[in-house]
Amino acid sequence: xxxxxxxxxxxxxxxxxxxxxxxxxxxxxxxxxxxxxxxxxxxxxxxxxxxxxxxxxxxxxxxxxxxxxxxxxxxxxxxxxxxxxxxxxxxxxxxxxxxxxxxxx
Amino acid sequence: xxxxxxxxxxxxxxxxxxxxxxxxxxxxxxxxxxxxxxxxxxxxxxxxxxxxxxxxxxxxxxxxxxxxxxxxxxxxxxxxxxxxxxxxxxxxxxxxxxxxxxxxxxxxxxxxxxxxxxxxxxxxxxxxxxxxxxxxxxxxxxxxxxxxxxxxxxxxxxxxxxxxxxxxxxxxxxxxxxxxxxxxxxx
Numbered sequence: 001x002x003x004x005x006x007x008x009x010x011x012x013x014x015x016x017x018x019x020x021x022x023x024x025x026x027x028x029x030x031x032x033x034x035x036x037x038x039x040x041x042x043x044x045x046x047x048x049x050x051x052x053x054x055x056x057x058x059x060x061x062x063x064x065x066x067x068x069x070x071x072x073x074x075x076x077x078x079x080x081x082x083x084x085x086x087x088x089x090x091x092x093x094x095x096x097x098x099x100x101x102x103x104x105x
Numbered sequence: 106x107x108x109x110x111x112x113x114x115x116x117x118x119x120x121x122x123x124x125x126x127x128x129x130x131x132x133x134x135x136x137x138x139x140x141x142x143x144x145x146x147x148x149x150x151x152x153x154x155x156x157x158x159x160x161x162x163x164x165x166x167x168x169x170x171x172x173x174x175x176x177x178x179x180x181x182x183x184x185x186x187x188x189x190x191x192x193x194x195x196x197x198x199x200x201x202x203x204x205x206x207x208x209x210x211x212x213x214x215x216x217x218x219x220x221x222x223x224x225x226x227x228x229x230x231x232x233x234x235x236x237x238x239x240x241x242x243x244x245x246x247x248x249x250x251x252x253x254x255x256x257x258x259x260x261x262x263x264x265x266x267x268x269x270x271x272x273x274x275x276x277x278x279x280x281x282x283x284x285x286x287x288x289x290x291x292x
Contacts, residue, residue, distance in 0.1 A: 002111040004219040010115045010148070012209040014122050014141075016202050021126035023198035029131055029177060033138050036169070037122055040145055043157070051152040054222045057232035058251075059153060061260040067157050068261070071164055072272050076279035078169050082176045083286040089180050 007048035015041035028088075028095045032081055039074050043067045106151030114151065118144030131177045135170055142166045153224060155253045224251055 014037060021034030050063030089095055121141030128134045142165045149158035226249035233246035242259060245252035261269060
């Protein structure tokens with residue numbers, strides 16, 4: 001049987017992969033996908049805590065509620081973020097972060 | 106969940122995640138993300154969170170990834186060409202990630218481990234006492250099944266009713282925001 005630390009390790013590794021993508025990649029759509037990976041890694045640890053800390057003999061459903069809200073907010077965030085990326089592409093014809101330097105001093 | 110299934114789904118998930126940042130073609134990245142989320146949904150279902158596993162598939166691999174693919178194809182992105190870039194940002198990024206992983210392993214090797222409490226028939230039957238006697242949840246629990254979706258619905262509509270309504274407002278605001286953002290500006 002996998003233990004709580006196994007789940008936390010896997011969830012942390014997924015978070016690290018997402019972090020690496022956000023820091024290393026320059027394509028803004030890939031950066032956005034990696035943000036989703038990081039949110040999902042947090043969800044995995046929440047669900048693992050919910051299963052491993054039972055409340056009156058049942059999994060703690062408060063944690064799964066938080067996961068439900070995170071997934072919904074992430075879906076809304078993806079919709080708005082992709083609309084911003086489309087608007088950005090219309091204005092600049094690029095989604096490469098190296099070429100978006102208007103705010104650079 | 107037996108250990109080998111856990112490691113199988115974890116490997117699928119981690120390889121999918123690594124492939125997202127390894128591929129240069131955005132469509133390939135999006136499809137590896139689907140693989141990653143399918144592995145993640147397997148882990149959720151192994152943790153007896155059936156509802157969360159199903160919405161992970163429906164919302165993420167269904168709706169969100171289709172949206173990503175749609176935008177990738179709408180913008181008609183080509184493979185990124187190899188471009189020279191400084192070694193310093195790459196090294197700094199890798200150092201950050203390695204530091205994170207080292208900290209994680211360090212903390213996990215020191216913290217107390219825990220095995221999953223049993224969800225056998227005895228525990229579930231005892232848990233049925235919290236619910237009204239003839240309710241669907243109590244019936245399923247007495248049968249030794251975990252009525253995951255009923256319990257989620259029960260929690261959502263009793264303890265989390267106000268946040269649920271606020272979430273509806275949030276989705277409305279997001280919809281209006283997307284429509285406004287993607288409207289072509291009048292010149």
